[in-house]
Amino acid sequence: MGQITLQGVAKRFGEVEVIPPLDLTIDDGEFVVFVGPSGCGKSTLLRLIAGLEDVSDGRILIDGADATEASPAKRGLAMVFQSYALYPHMSVRKNIAFPMKMAGVPKAEQDRRIEAAAKALNLTNYLDRRPGQLSGGQRQRVAIGRAIVREPAAFLFDEPLSNLDAALRVGMRLEISELHNRLKTTMIYVTHDQVEAMTMADKIVVLQAGRIEQVGSPLDLYHSPRNVFVAGFIGSPR
Ligand code: ADP
Ligand code: MG
Numbered sequence: 001m002g003q004i005t006l007q008g009v010a011k012r013f014g015e016v017e018v019i020p021p022l023d024l025t026i027d028d029g030e031f032v033v034f035v036g037p038s039g040c041g042k043s044t045l046l047r048l049i050a051g052l053e054d055v056s057d058g059r060i061l062i063d064g065a066d067a068t069e070a071s072p073a074k075r076g077l078a079m080v081f082q083s084y085a086l087y088p089h090m091s092v093r094k095n096i097a098f099p100m101k102m103a104g105v106p107k108a109e110q111d112r113r114i115e116a117a118a119k120a121l122n123l124t125n126y127l128d129r130r131p132g133q134l135s136g137g138q139r140q141r142v143a144i145g146r147a148i149v150r151e152p153a154a155f156l157f158d159e160p161l162s163n164l165d166a167a168l169r170v171g172m173r174l175e176i177s178e179l180h181n182r183l184k185t186t187m188i189y190v191t192h193d194q195v196e197a198m199t200m201a202d203k204i205v206v207l208q209a210g211r212i213e214q215v216g217s218p219l220d221l222y223h224s225p226r227n228v229f230v231a232g233f234i235g236s237p238r
Contacts, residue, residue, distance in 0.1 A: 001063055002028040002153040002186030004049060008058035011044055011210075018044050019210040021057055026154075026188065026203075028063075031180050034190045035197040036207035036233070042190040045207070046156050049188065050079050062153065073103070078147035079156045082163050086131040086142055092118075093127040096145045103150070113149040120179065121145050137168050144179070154186035161196070173200060194234055198222070206230050 004026040011019040019041050026032050034042045047053040049060060051072035059068045067075050078099075086095050093114060100110045118124045121141040131139050140160060147155055157176070161169045177200055180187050191197055197204050198218045206213040206221065206229075214226045225231035 002026075003061075003063050004154060004186065004188075005061040005064075006049070006058065007061070009045075009048060009055050009060060010057040011041075011048060011053065012056040017056075017210070019048070022210075022212050024205065024212065024215070026186060029184045029186055031177075031187045031189065031200060031202045032205060033197040033201035033203070034188065034205050034207060035192065035194065036213075038192055040207045041210040042192070042207055043158055044210075046079075046158050046188060046190050050077055050156050051075050052079070076153040077156055078150045078152035078154075079158070080143055080147045080160050081158070082140075082143070082160060084139075084163065086139060086146075088131050091128050091130055092123060092134070092142050092145075095131065095142055096127075096149055099146055099150050110149075113151070114145075117145040117148040120148065120182065121175075135168075136164050137172055140164065140172055141175070144176070148179075148183075152185065154188060157187065157189045159191055160189075161191075176200065198234065204234075206233060 006022060006024045008021040008023065010021040034045060036042055044053060048055055051070060055068060059066055061067065062075055096114050096117060097110050118127055121144060123141055123145060126134060126138060131142065161172050164172060173196060189200060201218055203215060204218060204221055205215050208229055214221060214230045221230060221234045222236045225234060225236050
């Protein structure tokens, strides 16, 4: 579960080709970071994988099955939005339960998953609060909890920490890495922050203008950047 393959995936908005055809395989359980400057197409690529945008060309396979035409719900992936995407009028418990309610998960099973997610994310004592009564980091954990309870084949994060201050960001980075170690579920994490990429990724995909400049481990990219763009972006000594 959790292998994602892109075959010749391309995206055009009108006349503008934002993503030229690209191939990429993400293996089950990998922590993959898409990194690149603002506007290079990271969010678009993630939204194509999530099914929130239609591809202009190519195919998307999830665990070997063609998911190109599948609705977002059918893909079994969970997108983690920034913490402000929580429902302010609902308790933490209800926020976390919401996607399960939509999916028709039985109540007892909902409660079991909420307890497990709350425990994993240190939210057990906050389930009856509303998002407005939580810190930024706690709100971000609720957003992650809402994804965990769907038991997705992969988690998709789009710059989830960009709202948080620098100190909190470091802590949340560690928490997400620990969560990955514990769940061992595929995670795709979008950021423009090289440090996040280098410290969190098993595999980094460096993007520029919708093209993949290089794919490799943090060490690969640091020691053997393929070109000046990758070297400059990653900060390696070449
Ligand atoms: P990133 O997440 O790396 O900052 P995006 O994927 O948001 O980049 O955007 C990539 C490019 O696609 C940008 O030039 C952006 O203006 C363009 N773009 C994104 N979404 C749309 C859209 N719905 N319509 C037209 N252009 C878009
Ligand atoms: Mg973006």
